[in-house]
Amino acid sequence: MDQIGFLEPRPAVLSRRREIVADLLDLLPEGCLVHQPRELVPFETDAFVSYRRLPLAVALPETTQQVAAVLKYCNRYGVPVVPRGAGTSLSGGAIPQEDAVVIGLSKMSRILEVDYANRTATVQAGVTNLNISDAVSADGYFYAPDPSSQLACTIGGNIGMNSGGAHCLKYGVTTNNLLGVKLVLVDGTIVDLGGKALDAGGLDLLGVVCGGEGQLGIVTEAIVRLIAKPEGARPVLFGFDNSEEAGACVTDIIGAGIIPVAIEFMDKPAIGICEAFAGAGYPMDVEALLIVEVEGSEAEMDAMLASIIEIAHRHGVKVVKESQSATEAALIWKGRKSAFGATGRIADYICMDGTVPLGQLSHVLRGTAEIVAKYGLRVANVFHAGDGNMHPLILFNANDPEDAARAEAAGNDILKLCVDAGGCLTGEHGVGIEKRDLMRHQYTDIDLAQQMAVRAAFDPQWLLNPSKVFPLEGRPAA
Amino acid sequence: MQTNFTAEQLADPHVATSEKILRKCVHCGFCTATCPTYVTLGNELDSPRGRIYLIKDMLENGRPADAEVVTHIDRCLSCLACTTTCPSGVDYMHLIDHARMHIEETYRRPFWNRLTRNVLAAVLPYPGRFRLALKAAALGRPFAGLLKRFKPLEPFGAMLDLAPRRLPKPSDSAKPGTHPAAGPRRGRVAILSGCAQPVLKPEINAATIRLLTRLGVEVVAPEGEVCCGSLVHHMGREAQALEAARRNVDVWLDEIERGGLDAIIITASGCGTTIKDYGFMLRLDLAYAGKAARVSALAKDVTEYLATLDLPQQEARGLTVAYHSACSMQHGQKITLAPKTLLKKAGFVVRDPAEGHLCCGSAGTYNILQPEISGKLKARKVKNIEATKPDLIATGNIGCITQIATGTQIPILHTVELLDWAYGGTKPAVLS
Ligand SMILES: Cc1cc2nc3c(=O)[nH]c(=O)nc-3n(C[C@H](O)[C@H](O)[C@H](O)COP(=O)(O)OP(=O)(O)OC[C@H]3O[C@@H](n4cnc5c(N)ncnc54)[C@H](O)[C@@H]3O)c2cc1C
Ligand code: SF4
Ligand code: SF4
Numbered sequence: 001m002d003q004i005g006f007l008e009p010r011p012a013v014l015s016r017r018r019e020i021v022a023d024l025l026d027l028l029p030e031g032c033l034v035h036q037p038r039e040l041v042p043f044e045t046d047a048f049v050s051y052r053r054l055p056l057a058v059a060l061p062e063t064t065q066q067v068a069a070v071l072k073y074c075n076r077y078g079v080p081v082v083p084r085g086a087g088t089s090l091s092g093g094a095i096p097q098e099d100a101v102v103i104g105l106s107k108m109s110r111i112l113e114v115d116y117a118n119r120t121a122t123v124q125a126g127v128t129n130l131n132i133s134d135a136v137s138a139d140g141y142f143y144a145p146d147p148s149s150q151l152a153c154t155i156g157g158n159i160g161m162n163s164g165g166a167h168c169l170k171y172g173v174t175t176n177n178l179l180g181v182k183l184v185l186v187d188g189t190i191v192d193l194g195g196k197a198l199d200a201g202g203l204d205l206l207g208v209v210c211g212g213e214g215q216l217g218i219v220t221e222a223i224v225r226l227i228a229k230p231e232g233a234r235p236v237l238f239g240f241d242n243s244e245e246a247g248a249c250v251t252d253i254i255g256a257g258i259i260p261v262a263i264e265f266m267d268k269p270a271i272g273i274c275e276a277f278a279g280a281g282y283p284m285d286v287e288a289l290l291i292v293e294v295e296g297s298e299a300e301m302d303a304m305l306a307s308i309i310e311i312a313h314r315h316g317v318k319v320v321k322e323s324q325s326a327t328e329a330a331l332i333w334k335g336r337k338s339a340f341g342a343t344g345r346i347a348d349y350i351c352m353d354g355t356v357p358l359g360q361l362s363h364v365l366r367g368t369a370e371i372v373a374k375y376g377l378r379v380a381n382v383f384h385a386g387d388g389n390m391h392p393l394i395l396f397n398a399n400d401p402e403d404a405a406r407a408e409a410a411g412n413d414i415l416k417l418c419v420d421a422g423g424c425l426t427g428e429h430g431v432g433i434e435k436r437d438l439m440r441h442q443y444t445d446i447d448l449a450q451q452m453a454v455r456a457a458f459d460p461q462w463l464l465n466p467s468k469v470f471p472l473e474g475r476p477a478a
Numbered sequence: 479m480q481t482n483f484t485a486e487q488l489a490d491p492h493v494a495t496s497e498k499i500l501r502k503c504v505h506c507g508f509c510t511a512t513c514p515t516y517v518t519l520g521n522e523l524d525s526p527r528g529r530i531y532l533i534k535d536m537l538e539n540g541r542p543a544d545a546e547v548v549t550h551i552d553r554c555l556s557c558l559a560c561t562t563t564c565p566s567g568v569d570y571m572h573l574i575d576h577a578r579m580h581i582e583e584t585y586r587r588p589f590w591n592r593l594t595r596n597v598l599a600a601v602l603p604y605p606g607r608f609r610l611a612l613k614a615a616a617l618g619r620p621f622a623g624l625l626k627r628f629k630p631l632e633p634f635g636a637m638l639d640l641a642p643r644r645l646p647k648p649s650d651s652a653k654p655g656t657h658p659a660a661g662p663r664r665g666r667v668a669i670l671s672g673c674a675q676p677v678l679k680p681e682i683n684a685a686t687i688r689l690l691t692r693l694g695v696e697v698v699a700p701e702g703e704v705c706c707g708s709l710v711h712h713m714g715r716e717a718q719a720l721e722a723a724r725r726n727v728d729v730w731l732d733e734i735e736r737g738g739l740d741a742i743i744i745t746a747s748g749c750g751t752t753i754k755d756y757g758f759m760l761r762l763d764l765a766y767a768g769k770a771a772r773v774s775a776l777a778k779d780v781t782e783y784l785a786t787l788d789l790p791q792q793e794a795r796g797l798t799v800a801y802h803s804a805c806s807m808q809h810g811q812k813i814t815l816a817p818k819t820l821l822k823k824a825g826f827v828v829r830d831p832a833e834g835h836l837c838c839g840s841a842g843t844y845n846i847l848q849p850e851i852s853g854k855l856k857a858r859k860v861k862n863i864e865a866t867k868p869d870l871i872a873t874g875n876i877g878c879i880t881q882i883a884t885g886t887q888i889p890i891l892h893t894v895e896l897l898d899w900a901y902g903g904t905k906p907a908v909l910s
Contacts, residue, residue: 060520
């Protein structure tokens, strides 16, 4: 795939490669700079693996001060910087470029403090999302936003993309669970935004940084909100004879004012893929499946389920299956959360991430099927239905360039369909490079100019992750 | 992932297999999170995804291995936690096996590294030589500190540290022969004698034989069997590994001819993973492929076999056991529940230490060749085990026993020693 361009590497940087490496070696402890050409190759991409660019070097700092020192140096010499967490971005957010130094946070992976009195955890940016929940689980707490990649993705990356997950329907996404960050600005200044209190004075800079896609600074620490685990939780499977009825059922559940913790959708291909991997007991003879999770006391769960089941019957639900044990519940979620990876067993894929108003779910599902059919490709749908965040997985053969180009074109058409249905280009995976050139489809030039002005206020030289988010043409001169 | 191989490259069956494996990887990064070396070092180059990428790059370009690639491949424990984690079914084991072969064929290691590896390959698989070496090590122990101060000699220092202070007497159980079932015979199995284990802890196979015969199973220790080849296999010395595999396949097939075998019982899960892979390892050898597959299908970990015998529930013993699942057990052979269920049935309280998926750092010869990372993993493992406040530790692999024992005072035993005790055998010596 090569439709999406990157910025031309800066010759002045490329020609100084050796000096830059030597200087960075001085700034960092031993073993914290990757610069041998062959060792750089594994950093050339993230989970949007169809695009690849080798970086100039990869810095793996161990402290905020080291992050600051590297940023200050790069800012001084006009060297682009690409922040990287676990490199699980599906929109190419962490893909580097030839003249960029990657700053990877993988060595900063400690939980610094757990404060139950304030229900907060203070963690380094390279801590994985799941590690936070694991660390407080025995005491009855968890960190709510749960991207399917939570095993591996870092809190820094979650902040970069304002990530969501299955359970965000009730608890909100990253931005709703983030209380503060330690941010290193492009010139190396270290600032603290927010804190343990629920609100901070002044402009909501934290809200701007969350979802900043690594363009506003590098987060080295985060203060996140911890939530007490509910008394009980139960995922229930609802099987339907067609996707549109399942979609309409979701619309009606939310429309009735019922907010379960999660409503996840899988179509037939996705069910097959996930069942083969997890053996979760998903019904196999249905066209679409909803995983609805309710939580609370037994009585609360029963009451909410009764209302949901009634709505489901109105949409001709074929199978209703409650999980019978904690093991079964865990398998149901394991299957769902492994959906993308497990798809790799049958084909290469690109994962779309559009959000639509709930009333449009059925319409967009139908449209997606038509688009994919038009390109002669296959699709598997598995997504956060409760908040209208669609993830069509377009299946293709990465070793066939024409197939890959078709997949990319189909993806673009689907995202445009989402926008035209009153939705948004991205629900949670971010713009990255993947959706960058579609930004104009969603925003007017004036909108974009304003967004770029905010960005430039943080990074006047456009050094931080510069090839991403904003279309390359029409940018202000740095 | 997209791959880039020419038809000519793909004509090599090893490359063809690796290409198929690489095609399955979607670069999602899930595997990084459970990789012990990534968790320890925080560098993607020392993660499964990073290694897969390094190998892909090396193979696609048909390049000889170089120092950088070798560094990161050598740091891989072959624990296979990544395989358990990978949703996409990437067969990392056979990819890294291929990479190690490629390294062995195309890369000349620095002198001291070469020497260490040659010594290990020449000694460990041979019980006689190993016993001698351990005796010598007892004399050399005072020099361990000195050796470790000189980087290239560090592995020798690590070796001395690991060598037990006292060697047990060789046991009869290690000798070839038939151990008849007590009472009516309900099965017949062969037992792998092994190479290092009978020297370090002969009581493991002795307990296995006692327990199985008591349960009505005839146990044969066939004549002519050799080390399973795992050790050299993990060094990329494929010819040597395949030679060992063929020898054993022959021995076991003879035994099948003689009296039939229900299973080939293995009491070291590290060996189990390799023997279960004989079918794959010898797939290109037309004379052996079928036979090896037959042997692999018969290979069973002792707990896997015991689970089929339906042992009765025993009374509570008032002892808490921390069960350490060896990587070769849980990731290599995917045996997770059987050993714990057996221990619970035998009357023990069983605890699962936190981070159970992480390797203890033993990993064959890893604790000798990579003492630094191995030491960190050992400390982490021991901390997690001790946090469960157990009376003793049970596991199913001799490597883990040796490794963990050097880090804690809590007695560590093979699962089968506890089962033998619980079902009528003698109390293990370390507990009295
Ligand atoms: C199989 C799979 C399933 C997924 N499921 C979900 C899902 O359910 N919900 C969801 O929201 N996402 C999902 N994702 C996408 C991805 O996991 C998220 O975007 C995640 O937050 C990325 O985290 P990371 O640590 O991998 O960051 P990276 O991919 O390394 O980086 C992501 C972005 O954040 C920036 N960044 C990283 N660290 C920092 C930092 N410390 N400071 C500033 N900027 C930084 C990077 O420059 C980049 O722009 C999934 C991905 C995969 C592969
Ligand atoms: S988990 Fe599997 S598919 Fe994902 S990067 Fe690792 S090996 Fe590849
Ligand atoms: S085998 Fe173990 S050490 Fe090697 S890459 Fe996989 S998880 Fe990491």
